[in-house]
Amino acid sequence: MNRDKQPQGQEAKTQQQIVNAINHSLETDADTLETMADIRQRALAAIPQKPARKNVYWLSAAVAASLIAAFVFLINPSIQTPNTTDAALADMEWLLENDEFELMDNELDFYQWVNEELNSAG
Structure with a gap:
């Protein structure tokens, strides 16, 4: 304008x-x-x-949450970690079986034989 x-x-x-x-x-x-x-x-x-005291609301909330978690954990034992000793024992039995070691020993003999055949053919 x-x-x-x-x-x-x-x-x-x-x-x-x-x-x-x-x-x-x-x-x-x-x-x-x-x-x-x-x-x-x-x-x-x-x-x-204001007073020099800082707000500690987060600290009280964390304490309350941990108390609730501990209470629930102790009251309800089904939440606890399952007993894994049976599975661990089954794994240990499988590892300690002698059949597997004998199979590995036989495979080692096979691989040595193949190596010798390849070296002699070449």
């Missing part, structure tokens, strides 16, 4: 005047800065301080 009526040079001049006015208003001397710092410190000192 009003921009259309102003020529380009006039608009740029107005913008520069606004920028200069804002920059000039932001400039402060050392006394003003010191006064502002003092006012800020007094304002911060006037704010009531």
Whole structure:
């Protein structure tokens, strides 16, 4: 509206005047800065301080959760880890059977024979 009526040079001049006015208003001397710092410190000192004790709600929640978990674990024994000794014993029996070792010994003889045949043929 009003921009259309102003020529380009006039608009740029107005913008520069606004920028200069804002920059000039932001400039402060050392006394003003010191006064502002003092006012800020007094304002911060006037704010009531919270006690130094930090919020420990998360700690109480963790303790409550662990107590509930322990209670459920002790009351309901079906949640406990299953007895795996039977499965472990079955595996140990399988590993300790002599038949498997004899089979491996026979296979070793076979592989040695194949190696000798390949070396003699070559």
